[in-house]
Amino acid sequence: MILRGPDWSNPVWRADFLGTFYVLVLGDTVVPWLLGYGITRGVRALRARRSRAGGDPQGSPDD
Numbered sequence: 001m002i003l004r005g006p007d008w009s010n011p012v013w014r015a016d017f018l019g020t021f022y023v024l025v026l027g028d029t030v031v032p033w034l035l036g037y038g039i040t041r042g043v044r045a046l047r048a049r050r051s052r053a054g055g056d057p058q059g060s061p062d063d
Contacts, residue, residue: 007013 006017
């Protein structure tokens with residue numbers, strides 16, 4: 001039995017492949033990483049601003 005390779009000329013197959021790729025790569029790895037990075041940067045910026053304003057000298061979060 002010989003398995004055929006992917007038919008890149010078929011637009012339906014190409015769209016299915018690219019859609020799966022986008023969900024797996026972008027949806028499962030890139031987007032969560034960007035969200036975590038953005039949240040971390042935002043928290044650091046807020047803590048730096050609070051410490052410059054003379055609020056919390058340690059920069060610890062409010063309990």
